[in-house]
Amino acid sequence: MDIKIPRGTQDIKPGDAEKWQFVEQKAHEICARYNYKEIRTPVFEHTELFQRGVGETTDIVQKEMYTFTDLGDRSLTLRPEGTASVVRSFVENKLYGQAEQPVKLYYTGPMFRYERPQSGRMRQFVQFGIEALGSEDPAVDAEVMALAMDFYEELGLSGLKLVINSLGDQESRKAHREALVNHFEPRISEFCTDCQERLHTNPLRILDCKTDAAHELMHNAPSILDYLSEASTQYFEEVKSLLDEMGVAYVVDDTLVRGLDYYNSTAFEIMLEGEGFGAISTLSGGGRYNGLVEELGGPATPGIGFAMSIERLLMALESQGIELPVNAGLDVYMVTMGEAADRKGSVLLHQLRKAGLKADKDYLGRKPKAQFKDADRKQADITLILGDQELEAGVINVKYMASGEQEEVAIEQLAERLTGGY
Structure with missing residues (x-):
């Protein structure tokens, strides 16, 4: 179905x-x-x-x-x-x-x-x-x-x-209501059925009718301002x-x-x-x-x-072509290479998210090149690169996408570094 x-x-x-x-x-x-x-x-x-x-x-x-x-x-x-x-x-x-x-x-x-x-x-x-x-x-x-x-x-x-x-x-509306009835009643048959029904129940609503908006009686109907x-x-x-x-x-x-x-x-x-x-x-x-x-x-x-x-x-x-200043991109995207690095990357992501950063990684087992493309699609400001070699050395590569600059940061200091702690 x-x-x-x-x-x-x-x-x-x-x-x-x-x-x-x-x-x-x-x-x-x-x-x-x-x-x-x-x-x-x-x-x-x-x-x-x-x-x-x-x-x-x-x-x-x-x-x-x-x-x-x-x-x-x-x-x-x-x-x-x-x-x-x-x-x-x-x-x-x-x-x-x-x-x-x-x-x-x-x-x-x-x-x-x-x-x-x-x-x-x-x-x-x-x-x-x-x-x-x-x-x-x-x-x-x-x-x-x-x-x-x-x-x-x-x-x-x-x-x-x-x-x-x-x-x-109430006083104004009563006087205006009577004037509207007297104005429309002689030719009410020329109006739609809704207007005909409203003539004695709520004649003011006739003025809001879209069907009969062009009728000549609409243009010279009594004005409420004359009855205030x-x-x-x-x-x-x-x-x-x-x-x-x-x-x-x-x-x-x-x-x-x-x-x-x-x-x-x-x-x-x-x-x-x-x-x-x-x-x-x-x-x-x-x-x-x-x-x-x-x-x-x-x-x-x-x-x-x-x-x-x-x-x-x-x-x-x-x-009017007005673009709202909404940022749907990520602060951080984690690129991992190797099973151990991928596992550690999940733990690091959790820490970064707790520190207030918008962070994500690949969950489809894609190759590094495809992960970098995914980072671009997600408009990540920073791409983190973690492989078995970096993991063994206790560091992670941090690439700042706007400038292209890259640095190594100690893994245990990553969250503090990315949030401006030092």
Whole structure:
């Protein structure tokens, strides 16, 4: 039986895995600078969490979730996104009661959505995201967006575009919702079935429809910015002012909606413009979700966050020809000649590894010439040469590959020599 990888998934092979490790380590580092702490949640949760947290009318819940019934007849779902799980953990573990507030968290891990696989869109994909819970200060909104932009910029990406909008408070959204219904209802039959179903359940989601994006009613739909309450307007102005003072460039787009029901107030996306990655593509997005904590059984707690795809990030880096400074080579390769030397080489390798060096040798009984070729393939900085003659003399030949220089070192002093001990 020829078993192949499931559609929409990928193997991350050696050579690529080091790039993943680099960007993930970069995420850890930048979150530490901004004082965000890592949280890890289960890969699957009770289905109701996503139905309530993400929204019954979203494409994710209606079309894309991997849901199954376990042996206990419980409906479980592989997580399609990270925020609902983090908020569930925040409520369940009563993090709202700890002294350090707001609670600033980050996560990275696989998510699962059943959708048509294409470049940068997988059925299993990895998200990095942050969540700040417990503060409704506009400075937190600015901080979250600044962290995301810093992350991309420090990896070397250019052509970044931060797009922001305000979805308003409950009062603003109610007025805008009525305006949208009045705008679309007379000609809703011209729209796709999804839009028709959303007209009275969640008309804001019509603006996010890709099928009917070119319809004329999309271009003159009522703007949320015209319906913002005084409080929402003031809040949005303060967010923009802080971004201005921080030197974080942005553009306002009143059609920016985001695809999840829990968003309100500030919403944003980061896009990449330029050749090689499409005319314009979204790298990440996020926003405020005040009310989600209460929806999942917790006390009234404001929140904001974002999520980004690691796959799309790596695609963007490749499209701009950015080489990550990853070193997959060895510090040391051991070339041995003779049975006794080969045995001693294994012992010496163990000592070198304990001393912190990346070290390897041949395990296929190859001739010395083939071993030297293997050392080159593995990009070894140093090649050690040990034969029966050297073993008898108690020394080993050390060849520094960059310079071609070679020296003899006493075997018992090898680890100390290679780690700079003398």
